[in-house]
Amino acid sequence: MSDGGYEHLFDEIGYSRKIFKEEAVLFxxxxxxYLPHRDSQMRDLVNFFRVSLESPGKVSQKVLCSGRVGVGKTAVTKLFSSIFTKEASGRFGLKFKSISIDCRKERTLYSVLQSIISSLDPYQPYKGFSARDIHRMxxxxxxxxxxYLLLVLDEVDYLIDASGSDAVYELTRDERGSGRMNFIFISRSPALMGRLDESTKSTLLHNQVIFPPYSAAELRDILMQRVPQAFQRGAVDDEVVTQAASLGASSGGDAxxxxxxxxxxxxxxxxEGRSAVTxxxxxxxxGDIEGVPNEEELLSLPTQSAVTLLAVARALISAGKERIATGEAEKEYLTVCEEYGIEPRAHTAFWEGIQSLKGLGFLSTEVKVERKGRTTMIGMNYSAVGLQKVLEGLLKRGAERDEQPPID
Structure with missing residues (x-):
């Protein structure tokens, strides 16, 4: 490194990016x-909160959005809150404020109320006051x-874990009957209802918005919406998008x-200085995120399974694709068997081996319908290069052991 310092490093990254255009679009x-495949959930929220616009103050509306991680709960409520407050002022002439609180960070009733009053009135003194006093403020x-206020409590489970269900009851209690506060609770726990007080539970039982996991096809649509804005033209092709969507779907439909x-x-x-993602x-x-199979796990595979997995890895690397046809995998399988001196299985047994590896989470399959008929395409849930390296080492050591002469 020269004495000129590090300023030149920014010259290297700032002006000729080959891959990304605006990577924050993926955050x-x-x-x-617009959020693909969440029209129904957005419509449900509009229907639930219609009364808050048409009859403001008549009722304090409470809605629960539930679903596992990565199914669009937070994104939908953020988009809904933005649209809702604009409609309130533009069409109905109402002052509706929206505040979103992450209960992973604010885990007590006091800290939640503190965040609310600070957002509404930064100059309002609240230190030394009780939670009930701040609620009244x-x-x-x-x-x-x-x-009026639309309060979104994201990851509300954390608030209940730390402070009990009384925190939700105290927060939603409206002794003045003003109907000024409205609530969206976001939860990933199916057991949340059983932890709430009867009054809140009774309301939320009828006011639920369910977010099911995304399918691979739905995830593909979501990714395809972001790609043109996030990446340079030609940096990401359909194979790459489909691979990411498939792995997201296999991990619980996680966008x-x-x-x-x-x-x-x-x-x-x-x-690596490349201009395209593979x-x-x-x-x-x-594999970096979810972990990869270690050598011990691969050692537990029967030899035929290891050979089949190696064949799929090699065929995928050779093709440079997200998936390969069964015929391509079987052709490579015969080559691998010959290389390691292993008797190949018949087609039916080979296919059963593919299904077994799918059941173990190594592979995935999908049926592709073409003019000539149906073709099963095989994909891999881990690095093909990484598995190839480990499996080749294991099979080589196994072959060397088999070649050793018996000890007299």
């Missing part, structure tokens, strides 16, 4: 103006300002994971 905080502020895979794969390609990049970074 969890980014919310596009919030309601008084809304009344004096003739405004966050699928987007992270695309981003990490892009960073890997960029670090399906192998996606498989490698998936």
């Amino acid at each position: 969890p905080d980014y919310v596009p103006s 919030v309601l008084e502020h809304l009344e004096n300002d003739n405004s 966050r994971l699928a987007l992270e895979l695309l981003w990490r794969a892009g960073k890997r390609a960029e670090a 399906p192998e990049d996606v498989r490698v970074v998936f």
Whole structure:
């Protein structure tokens, strides 16, 4: 390194990016103006909160959004809150404020209320006051300002874990009957209902918005929406998108994971100076996130399973694709068997081996319908290059042991 310092490093990255155009589009905080495959959930929220606009103050609305990680709960509520407050002021002439609180960070009733009053009135002194006093300040502020609040409590499970269900009850209690506060609770736990007080539970039982896991096809649509904005033209092709969507679907229909895979794969390609991302990049970074099978796990595989897995890995590397046809895998399987002196299985037994490896989580399959008929395509859930290296070492050592003469 010269004495000139490090300033030149920014020259290297700032002006001629081959992979990314705007990588922040792939981050969890980014919310596009349209969320594919979440029209139903958005419509449900509109229907639940219609009364808050048409009859403000008549009722304090409470809605629960539930579903596992990465299914769009936070993104939908963020987009809904933005649209809702604009509609409130533009069409209905109402002052509706939206505040979102992450309960992973604010885990007590006091800290939640502190965040609310700080957002509503930064100059309002609250130190030394009890949670109930601050709650009263919030309601008084809304009344004096003739405004209403849509409060989103994301990851509300953390608040209940730390402070009990009474925290939710105290927060939603409206002794003044002003109907000024409205609530969206976001939870990933199916058991949340059983932890709430009867009054809140009774309301939320009828006011639920369910977020099912995304399918691989739905995840593909989500990724395809982001690719043109996030990546340079030609940096990411359909094979790469399909690989990320498939792995996201296999991990619980997780859109966050699928987007992270695309981003990490892009960073890997960029670090290596390439101008395009490959399906192998996606498989490698998936292994970095989820972990990869170690040598001990692979040692437990029967020899035929190890040979079959190696054949699929090699065929995928050779093709440079996300998936290969069964025929391509079987052709490579015969080559691997010959290389290691192993008797190959018949087609039916080979196919059963593929299904067994799928059941163990190594492989995935999908049926492709073409004019000539149906073809089963095989994909891999881990780095093909990484598995190839380990499996070749294991099979080589096994072959060397078999070749050793018996000890007299």
